[in-house]
Amino acid sequence: MSRCRFILILILMCGVDGDEVKSVTEGDSVTLSTDVTDTLTDDQILWRFGPKNARIAEIYQQNLPIYDHIEGFKDRLKLDGQTGSLTITNICIADSGVYKLTIIRSSGTLYKTFTVSVNSRLPVPVIIKDSSQCSSTSERSSASKCVLLCSVMNVTRVSLSWYKGNSLLSSIIVSDLNIRLSLPLEVEYQDTNTYRCVVNNTITNQTQHLDINDVCQTCSGPIQCSGFTEAVIRLVVFALMGVATVAVLVDHLRYIRELNRKEQTPSAQQ
Incomplete structure (x- = not known):
């Protein structure tokens, strides 16, 4: 054999x-x-x-x-x-x-x-606007930028990417556990292109599409740009100042009336 x-x-x-x-x-x-x-x-x-x-x-x-x-x-x-x-x-x-x-x-x-x-099952990316880059309407030109952040939480061995249509714009890769992974993107306020943020590993992916009109909202003034909380605080301060002003006027009127009453009292007794 x-x-x-x-x-x-x-x-x-x-x-x-x-x-x-x-x-x-x-x-x-x-x-x-x-x-x-x-x-x-x-x-x-x-x-x-x-x-x-x-x-x-x-x-x-x-x-x-x-x-x-x-x-x-x-x-x-x-x-x-x-x-x-x-x-x-x-x-x-x-x-x-x-x-x-x-x-x-x-x-x-x-x-x-x-x-x-x-x-691990991948989370869907979250797209938010960088509020520190917000500018009022009078300060912006047609070429001004809207700064965005695409983020995912608690991921490992993944890549996070921005796409314009089917073209890759930018990407970041992590191998170890990352509490928060973020990738910025600048777009024009009047941009009509389609953008998407994708997180993927070797076998699957999750995609979030960008709605520029929704995320990049126009700021109508300094109060809106500084945020809802700051606007409420300003309104409260203005209201308190108004109340204080009224209180001072009322007290001043009472003082004048008291002086007039004292000046008229001796004449009445004579």
């Missing part, structure tokens, strides 16, 4: 170790396929997970699947009775790791491993 033929027989009898990488989003479902095309009969399917190789699921001779409900997997595992493929529902970050498959058949044993990476 030649050396090559001997190796081929070993491959057919014992199978070949395989490694498959899966990247999924938190909350989704993922299926780890055995790639078995024929119906299982006397086969034994065994699934293990993690550095301790803990058994999480098993099926033998098409009997009812057995699930070892280790912490975190309860009611989220499902074995296909025909192929032995394993489905994990509502997947979470803690489910990231290595899954090992063993198929024991009369013709030999087959091994396969899966490396599953679970990414």
